[in-house]
Amino acid sequence: MSDQNVLWKRPVTRRKFLTLGVAAAGLATGSYLFWKDGFTLTSFSGETAVDEKIVRTSGSHNCGGRCLIQVHVRDGRIVRISTEDDIPDTPQKPQLRGCLRCRSYRERLYHPDRLKYPMKRVGKRGEGNFERITWDEALDTIAGHTQRIRQQYGPDGIYIQYGWGNSGRVSERVWMERLLGLQGGYLSYYGNYSTACTHMATPYTYGTTNTGNNREDWLNSKVIILLGWNPAETIHGTNTTYYLKRAKAAGAKIITIDPIYSNTAISLADQWIPIRPTTDSALLDAMAYVMITEDLHDQKFLDQYCLGFDEDHMPPGIPAGNSYRSYVLGDSEDNTPKTPAWAEAITGIPQETIIQLAREYATNRPGALIEGYGPQRHAYGEQVVRSGIALAAMTGNVGVKGGWASGSGYQARGNFVASIPAANPHKAQISVFSWPDAIVRGKGMGSELSVKGARQLNSNIKLIFNLGGNCLVTQHADNNGTAKILADENLVEFLVVSEQFLTPSAKFADILLPADNMMERDDIVTPWGWGDYVLYMNKAVDTVFECRNGYDWISDLAGRLGLKEKFTEGRTLEQWLRYLVEETAKKNPGFPSYEEFTRNGVYRWEHKEPAIAFQKQIEDPQNNPFPTPSGKIEIFSSRLWDMKNPREIPAVPKYVPAWEGPEDPLRETYPLQCIGHHYKRRVHSVFDNVDWMEEAGRQEVWVNALDAAERGLNDGELVKVYNDRGIIVLPVKVTSRIMPGVASVPQGAWWMPDAEGVDRRGSINTLTKYHPTPLAFGNPTHTNLVQITRA
Structure with a gap:
């Protein structure tokens, strides 16, 4: 029998490398399509053997990184995987080194459960x-x-x-x-x-989603605020944490805002500010209040480049009280000043911390407020996107070195790579x-x-x-x-x-x-969002079975x-x-x-300087208007005003309380806000069935120690997480790394219901609600109320 029909084998231990086993008998139909049999093992010293070839390739899964993988092949089988290490690792050209996901690709290739036939x-x-x-x-x-x-x-x-x-x-x-x-x-x-919400909302203010400077420019930032962003695990472009480390070494203060004390916060942050899910725009609006009342905002920048910040710069025909300043100060229809005390009650962040954060961002210029994609995956995720943009404009951090226009944050400079013609x-x-x-x-x-x-x-x-x-x-x-x-x-x-x-x-x-x-x-692959390079995926081994x-x-x-x-x-x-x-x-x-x-x-593109989003618009506004209907940064959007849905789709960014958020009466029944954070052990749902990655990160629900004590939960025991939509059962991680009142189930675990419909693997989407956001019709993944008890 040829190598094309060799079967994969179940490993004895997860720490052994597998090879293809000996030839096996042919398969019949039916239940035998997924069968597993014995295996053979091979050992290696880590050194390249004489008869071993190295194939340079990459990964094509939807991973936040895109790395160069070196596949070591012997006798038509992959025996190990390394990564780029054959060029000097310099600040100008850092190596594209793979993470633990890349290193476990071989286990996925030779997994015994792989499909074999149509x-x-x-x-x-x-x-x-x-x-x-x-x-x-x-x-x-x-x-x-x-x-x-x-x-x-x-x-x-x-x-x-x-x-x-x-x-x-x-x-x-x-x-x-x-x-x-x-x-x-x-x-x-x-x-x-x-990125449904940011992809839709950002152009209503800027006219484009390409609002991010190149990462090299972070060296020029004095303060970097990471709002719901965890590149240590999501990667978000190979070497992103490397550039943040360089910025930190150059003197930038890094602040993370996240319900979880993430690996990014642990490794990079000078300050961690925990926040209740779905409330990020309330925090940003309160920061705007501090800047306005303490005269820390850049009024000259707002007057020249922006539409709708205050009543003096509104489109014609709009009634008074509809500017962003009016909303923030309480001079609008809701008659509620967005004070730090107001935001504390919503976000759980002490008002003193909100004041300190606002002052830090407003006075340490240039600064970068970088919005992750987690905060916009909630019931009204469009609002946090536009609130962040408003703060970037208020501080004059748009179009300048070391600044950040906020919003989507896609690179201002793209590199063309051709696509297959398809119309x-x-x-x-x-x-x-x-x-x-x-x-x-x-x-x-x-x-x-x-x-x-x-x-x-x-x-x-x-x-x-x-x-x-x-x-x-x-x-x-x-x-x-x-x-x-x-x-x-x-x-x-x-x-x-x-x-x-x-x-x-x-x-x-x-x-x-x-x-x-x-x-x-x-194949040919490009980075997820950031990175001036393109990779060729060379075939390493022949396709097997059918x-x-x-x-x-x-x-x-x-x-x-x-x-x-x-x-x-x-x-x-x-x-x-x-x-x-x-x-x-x-x-x-x-x-x-x-x-x-x-x-x-x-292939790496080389550029003399980092690209700065909207630099031309700021330096020469007469000849380079913003790609919006007005040619300005539209803090007030006439297009949104014309939709006539001011409660859910306001014309200026506003905090809109989320269903199943911290202010929902449903909390009396389901008192915990549940989110689904990205996890180092998976690429979304890819690798969930790989044993090595289970060792790297167990599927477990994160719960604060105070919430666990209230429910009598012990670290590592099985618990039931549930709401009206479903039940999952999985181990509990009792930790101080998540704020009280919040639970988190790492996203990507496969849905595996038992005979009673209880999901025994622990997929967060067994608990999430199908309720598209009002403008982008996006997914509100992080908008869930649950209860947790012992299983």
């Missing part, structure tokens, strides 16, 4: 029962349903689900978008699960978070329900392609409610999943396809739809990758040849 569902959808079929049968079935649903329901009936388990330039979803576009189009989405002739889009609505009541959905590009949808979603993602169940809100929708075959009529494991989302597939691993394919690359099987699907010639243009996958390199080089003089790029595995 399968079709048997029994009810969602039960996870499948039988083996051939690729021909799988593709014939997919082609037939695709043609039928397009003819019966039109493009609104076909949806490619959000999911970035494979974020490469030639991933499965890229090819499916190209194919369905050639066939007549499909229903697409706008926004994303990570969708169908213009209707839904919010990325609103797909359950489009399944249940899609036909007739209009702009008031998150639809863009069309007056209304002409069909409910009937066909879903879920390619390399776990957002059907686990990464979407309300696992139990969403599972019921997906299980109803009268709603979604056909569901295709391409995956490497039988994830909770994959269990709902009608056709389940085994994907190749990133170590088994060539796993196939996305381009391979989607090309065959295109043939069944009569589109193969148009789809492939006669190119192999390597020729498409060469095309991407050539197109990239056209806009980047000096970009390497394909051969050089693949050999080095990385």
